[in-house]
Amino acid sequence: MITHLKSNLGITIGDVNGIGPEVLLKTFADQRLFELCIPVVYGSREVLRQYAKILGIIDFNILGISNLTEVRENTLNVIEVQEKQIDISPGKPSLEGAALAFSSMEKAASDALEGHIDGIITSPLNKKNIESIHPDFTGHTSYFSLRAGNEAQMILASDKIKIAMVTGHVPIAKVSAMLSIEGIFNCIQTLSQSLTNDFAITNPSIAVLGLNPHAGEEGLLGKEEQEVIIPAIEMARSEKINCTGPLASDGFFGAGSYKKFDGILAMYHDQALIPFKTISFDDGVNFSANLSFVRTSPDHGTAYDIAGKGLASESSFKQSVYLAHTIWSRRTSHLDK
Numbered sequence: 001m002i003t004h005l006k007s008n009l010g011i012t013i014g015d016v017n018g019i020g021p022e023v024l025l026k027t028f029a030d031q032r033l034f035e036l037c038i039p040v041v042y043g044s045r046e047v048l049r050q051y052a053k054i055l056g057i058i059d060f061n062i063l064g065i066s067n068l069t070e071v072r073e074n075t076l077n078v079i080e081v082q083e084k085q086i087d088i089s090p091g092k093p094s095l096e097g098a099a100l101a102f103s104s105m106e107k108a109a110s111d112a113l114e115g116h117i118d119g120i121i122t123s124p125l126n127k128k129n130i131e132s133i134h135p136d137f138t139g140h141t142s143y144f145s146l147r148a149g150n151e152a153q154m155i156l157a158s159d160k161i162k163i164a165m166v167t168g169h170v171p172i173a174k175v176s177a178m179l180s181i182e183g184i185f186n187c188i189q190t191l192s193q194s195l196t197n198d199f200a201i202t203n204p205s206i207a208v209l210g211l212n213p214h215a216g217e218e219g220l221l222g223k224e225e226q227e228v229i230i231p232a233i234e235m236a237r238s239e240k241i242n243c244t245g246p247l248a249s250d251g252f253f254g255a256g257s258y259k260k261f262d263g264i265l266a267m268y269h270d271q272a273l274i275p276f277k278t279i280s281f282d283d284g285v286n287f288s289a290n291l292s293f294v295r296t297s298p299d300h301g302t303a304y305d306i307a308g309k310g311l312a313s314e315s316s317f318k319q320s321v322y323l324a325h326t327i328w329s330r331r332t333s334h335l336d337k
Contacts, residue, residue: 006038006073007118007328009321010108013043013081014123016088016097018302019312021051024123025076026314027321029057034074036325040065040117042104045078050088055310068116081107090308098129105140109147112293119294119324120144121317124302127169139169141288144295152288153190155263156272156299157323158280162199163264164191164289165272175268176211179224184208184232187265192241194289195263198327204262207252208233208245211267215246229267249275282315285323294327296320 014020025048028039041048045064052060061075071077081103086096105125111117122140130137137143145152155164166187167178188206195204209215210229212222219226229246236243247257249266253275258264266272276284277299284299298316306312 006036007325008068008071008116009037009039009324009328010111010117010120011039011041012104012108012120012122012125013041013047013100014104015093015101015125015129015302016044016047016086017090017092017094017307018124018126018304019300019307020123020125020302021048021088022055022308022310022312023298023314023317024048025052025055025057025060026312027318028076029060030318031074033318033321037321038071038073039076039321040068040071041076041078042081042108043078043100044080044082044086046085047088047100048076048078051308054090054308068111079107088308091304093126093129093302093304095129095133098126098133101125102130102134102137105143109144112295113148117293118328119296121320121324122295122297123317124298124300126302140295140297141168141286144288144291148291148293150290150292151186152295153187153194153290155191155194155287155289156276156280156284157199157287158276158284158319161258161264161276161279162195162262163258163266163272163276165266165269167268169269172268172270176224179211179228179267181228181231181235184229184265185235188232188236188241188243189239190290191263191265192236192243194287198287198289198330199262200330201262203242205260206241206243206263206265207247207258207261208243208265209249209252209267209271210246213248213250215248282313283319284316285320287323287327294324294331296324296327 211224216222216225288295
């Protein structure tokens with residue numbers, strides 16, 4: 001049986017000098033969110049109170065708690081992740097902000113892996129800023145993969161399009177060398193399983209994009225399609241996965257063919273991100289598949305240029321909360337059967 005109807009969702013504070021605190025507060029100013037979940041922010045109550053004052057958000061209940069046994073419904077619960085209070089400087093990254101963002105992520109990951117929270121929504125952070133104090137850090141997805149001991153797959157999702165990628169935050173010059181038959185097959189398989197289990201799509205259809213212009217044009221413009229992508233697709237088909245490709249990405253998106261597929265697998269970051277943000281910039285969500293806990297995030301960065309000005313849209317962050325709750329509900333219902 002489902003033991004509780006509301007999800008317990010952890011929220012990382014992200015970079016406190018970016019738009020994260022603003023979109024977080026704007027999201028939970030909508031009281032309907034509290035009907036779905038019990039939010040727990042890992043960060044700083046004082047930071048949120050300062051932003052609430054800057055934004056003119058009044059009558060907002062922000063409850064400071066010391067541990068998860070103290071959480072209350074219908075309020076924004078905040079666990080302090082460090083004793084030192086931080087001064088905010090909207091639009092100006094700081095090492096203090098980087099340290100708080102990393103501590104927030106650490107604590108949320110620990111609680112999720114121990115089963116104390118049902119999922120995590122991560123607020124935007126500055127990767128370079130974190131990397132200055134944690135040299136091995138390359139992003140949320142790789143961090144959670146390392147902590148979980150399981151390779152997470154980034155799926156960018158909206159009602160219009162769902163797209164994953166074989167390689168992520170790596171230089172374009174290294175992409176070809178990182179492609180392998182097994183790696184691409186594993187990505188197709190993970191995407192298919194997530195579309196089925198997390199997005200409730202029966203026998204999902206997947207489009208696999210080529211790497212080179214015109215999908216290599218039968219080897220004339222590159223050999224990767226023939227040597228690794230096509231064999232991976234054939235392997236996936238032998239496992240009864242419904243996939244098609246390799247497809248030339250320019251014509252695929254230009255002709256609107258993406259609308260005919262439940263999911264898309266791109267070979268590298270910008271091949272996925274450029275069309276996705278063009279199609280779903282305001283309501284897109286970044287979801288990490290293949291983890292034991294649900295993890296989503298808004299599909300935007302810190303946006304320092306508008307931080308603290310009240311201009312940031314909370315749409316993507318709000319969709320991140322909705323999607324995290326929905327996927328948790330589906331997974332919980334599945335376990336109940």
